Amino acid sequence: MRSRRLSPRSGGRSVSDARVVVAGASGFAGALAASLVHRHPRLELGAATARADAGVRLDRLYPRYRVPVELTALDPDAAGQFDAAIVAYPHGAAAEVVARFVEAGVPVVDVSADFRLDDRAVYEETYGDHGAPELLDDAVYGLTELHRDDVRGSRLVANPGCYPTAAILALAPLAEAGLASDVVISAASGVSGAGRVAGDRFHFVSVDENFTPYGIEGHRHLPEIVQELEGLEEGAGTVPSPDAEPRRRRVTFVPHLVPLDQGLLTSCFVTPSREVEAEELRRLYAERYDGEAFVEVVDDPPGVREVRDTNLCRIHVAVDERTGRAMAFAAIDNLWKGAAGQAIQNLNLMLGMEETDGLL
Amino acid sequence: MRSRRLSPRSGGRSVSDARVVVAGASGFAGALAASLVHRHPRLELGAATARADAGVRLDRLYPRYRVPVELTALDPDAAGQFDAAIVAYPHGAAAEVVARFVEAGVPVVDVSADFRLDDRAVYEETYGDHGAPELLDDAVYGLTELHRDDVRGSRLVANPGCYPTAAILALAPLAEAGLASDVVISAASGVSGAGRVAGDRFHFVSVDENFTPYGIEGHRHLPEIVQELEGLEEGAGTVPSPDAEPRRRRVTFVPHLVPLDQGLLTSCFVTPSREVEAEELRRLYAERYDGEAFVEVVDDPPGVREVRDTNLCRIHVAVDERTGRAMAFAAIDNLWKGAAGQAIQNLNLMLGMEETDGLL
Amino acid sequence: MRSRRLSPRSGGRSVSDARVVVAGASGFAGALAASLVHRHPRLELGAATARADAGVRLDRLYPRYRVPVELTALDPDAAGQFDAAIVAYPHGAAAEVVARFVEAGVPVVDVSADFRLDDRAVYEETYGDHGAPELLDDAVYGLTELHRDDVRGSRLVANPGCYPTAAILALAPLAEAGLASDVVISAASGVSGAGRVAGDRFHFVSVDENFTPYGIEGHRHLPEIVQELEGLEEGAGTVPSPDAEPRRRRVTFVPHLVPLDQGLLTSCFVTPSREVEAEELRRLYAERYDGEAFVEVVDDPPGVREVRDTNLCRIHVAVDERTGRAMAFAAIDNLWKGAAGQAIQNLNLMLGMEETDGLL
């Protein structure tokens, strides 16, 4: 990003402040990211790249997004010609591409999992070898509402996974208050969350009229959730006593596949470390998210349809009077707040723009 | 039921062993019950009654079931002309109708909630006034796999709710083993579970591409679940110590609405009272349900599509190695094992037939 | 609309050019219209009115549209306080409300059918008594691409029905060329096309996994289609010879209900009055819709998903080589181009704005 481009806008939409490349624009998240850049009032879509689909126009693959741009092959040597990059490669394949942009001094949001985990060992246990471990320390975990200031100053933002986004937003106020002793997260996602993957499992006939738990032996989004909840407790100085079980021993996470396209819900059940009242919780959440453009604390349990095609996270918190459990429900659109929308939210901050630009 | 009819069958399908009336056959559960009776090798559909829809043919309302029978108004004075009755009235309205059949000496399966709760006070807190409280003591809770012998000898069986059927089957082995200290049930049901109710909430446009938690302030199926889990612990002599929290303080139950027609899943998360290994759990479940025709303990988490249009309950049990939690997932078809199918299963036993007659 | 408001914009979004009331904003089309006005760069949502739902906030009923406005009761005496009105009342109920706005000198787009048909007799045969027949002559049929100039100068625009919008756009080039001798329109619409109507027919369980023809005895959208096709032939001087069958004798229209929310497709089969080649047809369509912002002539048959949440109409035209039939397929979003989107498109023209304002 050259500073000359960050001068105040001279006027109408035709002048952009930054040329952005979206690498991996043929997948679900990448295509939406390209579309959001394309419609963004202050960004220009410099290139949308793809591997197998290079040469195809994006509006052929995703007519609804109406981006009349031909997908090209990524030229890593030309990384420096862009002002910013969004990388939406599969996990594992992203790290090297991200590294090229970082080397070229281009700020990058990585939508993959490659830079989300601070601990390389945990990454490699979960995803396999890491392609650019030297960058792990530089990456900021881009759950914007939690790490806004770090994102602002970062050159490499690791965009959170879809489940972690909803789960952590649902649990953050409890974790910060030191209340999230013991957590069950029962989550559900629409099919686009799995990415543009062929195969029997996501064939219409497999998904239609079905509802299935999966990944119960340990979904790869769990380490992200654990890392961030621990971080919140540490940051707030609310870590339980040293002899308490470590956090990773206290979170159960089970996702389910729902027969719909876009939408993700996390239903969180928390045994708090002390008795809490519904009113206290509601206040806690209202204060924590006061002023947030994309987090709404609502009076009723949210349905995912309410937030479809938006960057919103709607959260409802309640207490199960019988058991004393705190319950927090968070709904997002997995492709927006759970992927491409949050990528733009982060990129806005990195480029010194308004956080909400192009997202309302 | 006259004993003359229970003589051994003389031969083919044309001779039935019992004439059954289905009262309330225009609702989802009642219509399927009528259809199952109609196709049953040893039962005859004596009458299918309805209130608003009397005069309409059942195959007009439910073409797929192909029951070429006109719905009639129920004549309570003629209750005695049938050998058995299935009552599928709404909660509250059922009790009086059930009472008429009981008075006439007709064995009855009540698909409503009216006789499911032993404790009248709990019933009235949950559903309102009870129409025939004098019969509460006579009713058997018809979760067949738990109360088979009682069902066999009963004249009044209260067919369980759909959520309780799946939840209790998922949790029974743990409860009997005294392991179900602390339970979170995150459940999901297709739309037919709500019954044939009009209104915005079940309009196609409200449900499509949506997934929503509901009833979080206390779903009316919770008391059934609590009652049966307590009963299992008492029966097995595995009640926790007297100073432990009562069961009703230890179960959280939250249902969700899924955009599909028939299908129900309960995902149960249990903090066991002592450490358990996955292998121990698998053995526990395999033994508990050994020989059951309609409960299958399976190696993978079940999807509801697998059991659609069947009376099966598929259960998968696992341990979350990180937290030590036991997890049990149970899938049923809410209209079959969760309502009409189980009604037939119970009726078969009450009439001295094979439990599986007409259900395979 | 006061002329003082139509002065050039002084600047940013905060200054609107016109205050618009949406009457009937609790229905599907009205709510989207209110949302489009609310986000429109040059319009202000002056009021959103409803009958049964007055007092409810619009974002309670339709969270996804995020219009934080309370629905109010319509005050007909205050009609004159707005610069423009969109009326989205049910057919029959709209005419009187429209009349009040017209009397008050407020330009109005009527989303109902009340002013679509030139011939009062045809209207009353189709819909019943007309509430303001004296206004029929003043109304312009707002299929924008056909009547752009008339819309621009009109004070009362009758917004077309959803099926007619897609059918007429699909057939217009053929009709204008005098080629549409004999027409079969097999159409399909998502459920939102039926409006926010309760009842068994649009219950999720009735629609899910179903596909049904309906209205085959004569759907009320047929007269609109016939009127416009006749008009096109007359306008182009391509009316068939006087002894030909009248147009209304030559159009068959059958809609089907598809299990989806928003989306409408018309598949049109035309026996042309003379032989035509595919290439000729493609040229005819390309030229006819050249420069249109919202009509795209595409190379493949369009799916409705491609145009969801857009004001686009995608049309594909082909020739069945075996039979010589011309085939034209048009996909729209029934709530956008088929209702609220086109209402804004028309309102933009009536208020002297860019036709695409607030729609891209």
Place this chain on the structure above:
Amino acid sequence: MRSRRLSPRSGGRSVSDARVVVAGASGFAGALAASLVHRHPRLELGAATARADAGVRLDRLYPRYRVPVELTALDPDAAGQFDAAIVAYPHGAAAEVVARFVEAGVPVVDVSADFRLDDRAVYEETYGDHGAPELLDDAVYGLTELHRDDVRGSRLVANPGCYPTAAILALAPLAEAGLASDVVISAASGVSGAGRVAGDRFHFVSVDENFTPYGIEGHRHLPEIVQELEGLEEGAGTVPSPDAEPRRRRVTFVPHLVPLDQGLLTSCFVTPSREVEAEELRRLYAERYDGEAFVEVVDDPPGVREVRDTNLCRIHVAVDERTGRAMAFAAIDNLWKGAAGQAIQNLNLMLGMEETDGLL
């Protein structure tokens, strides 16, 4: 099939009359065929074979069918060990397998297209080279209601395609009466009709909330439809005058993909060769299908949900009063009457059983 096996049944279900192999039982149609054989009162599932999935249990792939049988590789040399075969291979691959069974004297129903077309040239134009053209003359087109007697005596039945089954049943009475001069068939099928094919096109996200025409350049089911309609006219002596356009010049067929699993509807629009009244048509259809177990002429346009999981074809016929067109709508389950159900129907006849055995 050895005659010794066709002796009268000695009694209960355990004794089968014929051992049937289903070749290609891992696809949608083959798996249902295996399931129908498995539950059939007079058939035994001798083997269920698959290529890629050999070694997998069928109830792993299709839990809902509950066939606890391991898929095996087909041993062509052992073809003679079965009494009958159902071949559900892909088009092109089936012919050779069918030939092996025919050589071994085993009666076979071929669910593929390989023996449906009398004219080898038309076949090869449509599907490519034919693997066993010498058998084309021996094959009977198994639209049971049209060719019942031929099926009964045949050793090789070509089971019709799903679209042709519904289209021809919808049109047969008109064709036999010489009335089907000019025909438009607008059809729609659920996704299972495409078979168990991976790839973007049938990914849940491609199909969900979509409705798309396809195959408009000439779907491969069209030649079947033409062949049979011509045959009906010839059989009934109602061929139009020699100088009329040949049939293949008079049928337009366009299918659409609907977001559902099982179900197929053909909406047929016929310009009759002379004026017909609705009442005449109703009588014509009622008489033509009088006594048919699987064809129901109904008073309202049928939805596909009504016939799901059944072997029924529901037909509604009407006249468009304005244009004089005859309209016939036929709904089937594409996997049942459109594939595996009709295969059993045919096999029943070939083996001298009741046509409805195992299908009600």
